[in-house]
Amino acid sequence: MVLDWCYGRLPAFELLIPFSCEDLSSLGPAPASLCQLVAQRYTPLKEVLPLMAAAGSHLLFVLHGLEHLNLDFRLAGTGLCSDPEEPQEPAAIIVNLLRKYMLPQASILVTTRPSAIGRIPSKYVGRYGEICGFSDTNLQKLYFQLRLNQPYCGYAVGGSGVSATPAQRDHLVQMLSRNLEGHHQIAAACFLPSYCWLVCATLHFLHAPTPAGQTLTSIYTSFLRLNFSGETLDSTDPSNLSLMAYAARTMGKLAYEGVSSRKTYFSEEDVCGCLEAGIRTEEEFQLLHIFRRDALRFFLAPCVEPGRAGTFVFTVPAMQEYLAALYIVLGLRKTTLQKVGKEVAELVGRVGEDVSLVLGIMAKLLPLRALPLLFNLIKVVPRVFGRMVGKSREAVAQAMVLEMFREEDYYNDDVLDQMGASILGVEGPRRHPDEPPEDEVFELFPMFMGGLLSAHNRAVLAQLGCPIKNLDALENAQAIKKKLGKLGRQVLPPSELLDHLFFHYEFQNQRFSAEVLSSLRQLNLAGVRMTPVKCTVVAAVLGSGRHALDEVNLASCQLDPAGLRTLLPVFLRARKLGLQLNSLGPEACKDLRDLLLHDQCQITTLRLSNNPLTAAGVAVLMEGLAGNTSVTHLSLLHTGLGDEGLELLAAQLDRNRQLQELNVAYNGAGDTAALALARAAREHPSLELLHLYFNELSSEGRQVLRDLGGAAEGGARVVVSLTEGTAVSEYWSVILSEVQRNLNSWDRARVQRHLELLLRDLEDSRGATLNPWRKAQLLRVEGEVRALLEQLGSSGS
Numbered sequence: 001m002v003l004d005w006c007y008g009r010l011p012a013f014e015l016l017i018p019f020s021c022e023d024l025s026s027l028g029p030a031p032a033s034l035c036q037l038v039a040q041r042y043t044p045l046k047e048v049l050p051l052m053a054a055a056g057s058h059l060l061f062v063l064h065g066l067e068h069l070n071l072d073f074r075l076a077g078t079g080l081c082s083d084p085e086e087p088q089e090p091a092a093i094i095v096n097l098l099r100k101y102m103l104p105q106a107s108i109l110v111t112t113r114p115s116a117i118g119r120i121p122s123k124y125v126g127r128y129g130e131i132c133g134f135s136d137t138n139l140q141k142l143y144f145q146l147r148l149n150q151p152y153c154g155y156a157v158g159g160s161g162v163s164a165t166p167a168q169r170d171h172l173v174q175m176l177s178r179n180l181e182g183h184h185q186i187a188a189a190c191f192l193p194s195y196c197w198l199v200c201a202t203l204h205f206l207h208a209p210t211p212a213g214q215t216l217t218s219i220y221t222s223f224l225r226l227n228f229s230g231e232t233l234d235s236t237d238p239s240n241l242s243l244m245a246y247a248a249r250t251m252g253k254l255a256y257e258g259v260s261s262r263k264t265y266f267s268e269e270d271v272c273g274c275l276e277a278g279i280r281t282e283e284e285f286q287l288l289h290i291f292r293r294d295a296l297r298f299f300l301a302p303c304v305e306p307g308r309a310g311t312f313v314f315t316v317p318a319m320q321e322y323l324a325a326l327y328i329v330l331g332l333r334k335t336t337l338q339k340v341g342k343e344v345a346e347l348v349g350r351v352g353e354d355v356s357l358v359l360g361i362m363a364k365l366l367p368l369r370a371l372p373l374l375f376n377l378i379k380v381v382p383r384v385f386g387r388m389v390g391k392s393r394e395a396v397a398q399a400m401v402l403e404m405f406r407e408e409d410y411y412n413d414d415v416l417d418q419m420g421a422s423i424l425g426v427e428g429p430r431r432h433p434d435e436p437p438e439d440e441v442f443e444l445f446p447m448f449m450g451g452l453l454s455a456h457n458r459a460v461l462a463q464l465g466c467p468i469k470n471l472d473a474l475e476n477a478q479a480i481k482k483k484l485g486k487l488g489r490q491v492l493p494p495s496e497l498l499d500h501l502f503f504h505y506e507f508q509n510q511r512f513s514a515e516v517l518s519s520l521r522q523l524n525l526a527g528v529r530m531t532p533v534k535c536t537v538v539a540a541v542l543g544s545g546r547h548a549l550d551e552v553n554l555a556s557c558q559l560d561p562a563g564l565r566t567l568l569p570v571f572l573r574a575r576k577l578g579l580q581l582n583s584l585g586p587e588a589c590k591d592l593r594d595l596l597l598h599d600q601c602q603i604t605t606l607r608l609s610n611n612p613l614t615a616a617g618v619a620v621l622m623e624g625l626a627g628n629t630s631v632t633h634l635s636l637l638h639t640g641l642g643d644e645g646l647e648l649l650a651a652q653l654d655r656n657r658q659l660q661e662l663n664v665a666y667n668g669a670g671d672t673a674a675l676a677l678a679r680a681a682r683e684h685p686s687l688e689l690l691h692l693y694f695n696e697l698s699s700e701g702r703q704v705l706r707d708l709g710g711a712a713e714g715g716a717r718v719v720v721s722l723t724e725g726t727a728v729s730e731y732w733s734v735i736l737s738e739v740q741r742n743l744n745s746w747d748r749a750r751v752q753r754h755l756e757l758l759l760r761d762l763e764d765s766r767g768a769t770l771n772p773w774r775k776a777q778l779l780r781v782e783g784e785v786r787a788l789l790e791q792l793g794s795s796g797s
Helices: 002-006 021-026 034-041 043-052 090-098 114-119 137-148 166-182 184-189 193-207 216-228 243-260 268-275 282-294 317-329 336-365 370-404 415-424 444-452 455-463 470-487 494-507 510-519 532-542 561-566 586-597 614-626 642-655 671-683 699-709 732-741 748-768 772-796
Strands: 015-020 059-064 107-111 300-302 312-314 522-524 549-553 574-578 605-607 633-635 661-663 689-691 717-719
Touching: 002 015, 015 021, 015 034, 015 043, 021 090, 034 043, 034 090, 090 107, 114 282, 137 166, 137 193, 166 184, 166 193, 166 415, 184 193, 184 300, 193 216, 193 415, 193 532, 216 243, 216 317, 216 444, 216 455, 243 268, 243 282, 243 317, 268 282, 268 312, 312 317, 317 415, 317 444, 317 470, 370 470, 415 444, 415 494, 415 532, 444 455, 444 494, 470 510, 494 510, 494 522, 494 532, 510 532, 532 561, 561 586, 586 614, 614 642, 642 671, 671 689, 671 699, 671 717, 699 717, 732 748, 732 772, 748 772
Parallel strands: 015 059, 059 107, 522 549, 549 574, 574 605, 605 633, 633 661, 661 689, 689 717
Antiparallel strands: 300 312
16 A cells, blocks of 8 residues: 555555554653654655644555554543644554544554454444455466466575476466366465465475575465564463464464374364363453454364365465474473473472482481482482473474374375475366365474474574474484484385485484485485475485485486486485486586586496487587596487487597496497497497397398407497397396386387397297207297287287
8 A cells, every 4th residue: 555655546645654553562651752753764754744734634644553552542541632743652642543633634544453453442433344365266366377477586506496487387377276266175275365475485485496495394484474473462461472372372282183183174172172271261261262353264264175064174284284393393282291290390499409408417417317318319300300301202203203104105295296286286087176085194294393493493483472492492303313213214215205305404404414314325216206396305405415325216207407407416426326217308418417527426327218318418428428437337228319329429439438338229220320339349448238229220230240249359248139149148138127117118119129020039049049948048038028019019009
């Protein structure tokens, strides 16, 4: 409204003066006149202050957040004052403005929480309006279009991120719109503009380059700070309890009970039980009434799913897990034994020193042997209850770690994909979004627990009135580390391993992560869709580690050049690197070249099969191999090299002196290019094995290559077929396993043609030998080839 007035879109008012009631309340009882308040807050308005009284109805005051002020409209409490230059308490000035006793012609707009409406007598109010949310769903969609189509200004770690394209942003908007139309619960949540902001912020986090240090937990914490920062539940209550602290105690309890019992739907009795637990005084009932009126529907919403009438859900599912984690890390979950133990320990601690002194004197004066024993027992009591609290922390850590490593969740999507699906829906013929899953999954709960213990989030929570002591955070972290150290050594499926790394990313503690992950030797994320945020997560957690990774497997992860740049610190720690099936083209070879030329590169095996590198990409890659001293095994299987690529390899192969194995099978190369590479391989000082099978070789070409491979001692062996003369090649299982592994991604007709050629070679070799042992081996391999051909035929039909 202020900006509209600045741009001339509120012509009815010549002067607009906004005041924050929170700022006015912070001034205390110090007297100041209305003119002084305006001059202090808006220095440029000093010149127009004399016009304020003459503006009449063309003057508009905007009083934001009236709940922060304690207003007394009784004449005995607040006297009458009509002079804008007379010093008064800020609250008294506001009362006289609302009474229309001071500047009676001026217009006043007041914003307040619903519970504070009664602080202004109704006779002073001309019109009430309650802002509930988007009454027009078209406005809601317009908000999403404007917000999501803004170019992203953040970049990934190291500045290597790239902004999403307009087409990608449009796709996000379309998917979100479809899900809002079909998924009624998320549409109900987005009725509140605040949650529209949260949805967009989450989508930016999941799909845009992530600014350094931003976490999912920090987004939710910032979201709550935007809504509740500095707000007390009731400014008239002497306890000054923050609204967020009250929400953590009540809504957090409900959320945690839901996580513990694995449910997301709550009855009226469930809600009342958590809200009214422990309430004994009239003041506590008053606080509950205010919370119900002002904030309850912000956290809970009636369920709109069929068959769930009369139940409640958290406005967005992730908010339940966030509040449950907040409830735990704030130490609000206490057993009866803990509560009693704490009181006893404090009591004994207060009187223990005095009692110990008296008992010590009595033990010297009187011959009582039991007194020293009692003396020592008093000292032991606080330690015992301290250990009980420590055991409780270990139990919480155990529950958190078990939630992270539940075997039932081993083969579901990682938590980041789950978050995206909850907002954007899922593509394809899957379960309707309104239908609950067979078993509720709460994998974000441990992530939020780790995130809330990070230093940044603890600082923001302190602003919200929910401080976490450093000692408590340290003890919780130690308990979690102890449990993670035991359960984190097991081999995890790729999606669960990413969840484990995401927990460390949320925690934002490199020393903690380095100690817990020191036993990690294999990073297997095959099949995980590596979005920009996932690349950032992996790089942030593992990029600073010191120990080498025996293998990094990122096959079929939809990686792009930007992802390769982000993951460079991780690649530098790898000895074996698998990047198969990632659609990496010539552009990505520039980043691979830089990786190979890096002075810290220790990769010995590099697998780039099933990527469209082409000859242009290999030309760039050879620049890296020429200056690399670590790579010994390179796979360029099915990379679209053709004759040009193999000829280029043949011409530049001698620039690398360490390579021991080179796989260029299934690249569409003919006899001339294959023969040139084979000759170069034979002359190479270190190359031992060259794979050339499944290329477009003639029978004569295959025979020449076989003869070349066995012509003399030394030099590289050339593998072109399943046979060597009349015997089975010792590499037959390698060839068929490659075919089996890539059967679904390769061109079926082409694979079938090559398998038929291999089968003919096997039959010819079997007919040419009289050795029964060789015949048996050839028959066995023939059976394997026929089985693959049958598999191709059945899957094709």
